[in-house]
Amino acid sequence: MPVDFKLYLITDRKNTKLPLPEAVRLALQGGVRAIQLREKDLPVRELLELARKLRELTLDFGAKLFINDRVDVAIAVDADGVHLGHQSMPPEPVRRILGKGKLIGVSTHNIVEAKEAEAGGADFITFGPVFFTPSKANFGAAVGLEYLKIAKNRINIPIFGLGGIKSGNLREVFRFGADGVSLISAIFGAQDIRKAAEAIVGETG
Numbered sequence: 001m002p003v004d005f006k007l008y009l010i011t012d013r014k015n016t017k018l019p020l021p022e023a024v025r026l027a028l029q030g031g032v033r034a035i036q037l038r039e040k041d042l043p044v045r046e047l048l049e050l051a052r053k054l055r056e057l058t059l060d061f062g063a064k065l066f067i068n069d070r071v072d073v074a075i076a077v078d079a080d081g082v083h084l085g086h087q088s089m090p091p092e093p094v095r096r097i098l099g100k101g102k103l104i105g106v107s108t109h110n111i112v113e114a115k116e117a118e119a120g121g122a123d124f125i126t127f128g129p130v131f132f133t134p135s136k137a138n139f140g141a142a143v144g145l146e147y148l149k150i151a152k153n154r155i156n157i158p159i160f161g162l163g164g165i166k167s168g169n170l171r172e173v174f175r176f177g178a179d180g181v182s183l184i185s186a187i188f189g190a191q192d193i194r195k196a197a198e199a200i201v202g203e204t205g
Contacts, residue, residue, distance in 0.1 A: 006205065011036065082103075106126075135187075160181060
């Protein structure tokens, strides 16, 4: 399955005043074609129900759905893939569970982690935080654009810049080598989610 998207939208139901399925629907109407369901604090049954709703929506719009960390939930809803964090199961055993027909994304914060993810069989990585963002403050200082460029030159899988990315700076992220961008609040935190999505999709080309 190809990594055929440049905008990778991560959910955060606490970042929007709308019910998450409605917020996701608006983002999809705005042109987003890859969603990562990341609601780590939800009990598994609630997460599964939410995943089912988002799977229906993404299928309606021809978009991809990724489930953060929970391989079991991804299988249950026939998601397009999973996204693994630093504390998740490594990509190699996940690949054995999912098979070759699904995508595996991995969160990375430095070049060592990026190379490990690639060696383990990840299809793509997120890399950052590129810019400071409160949601990623526990991962340390922003890595910056130059470090993103170095990372891109060290790996051969798609790299998505993550952290503090918004309409005003995402072109720079692409200019420094990113294959795509991953974000949350620039869309879900907007007053008009659909318009924000349309604007950012337009900038990603």
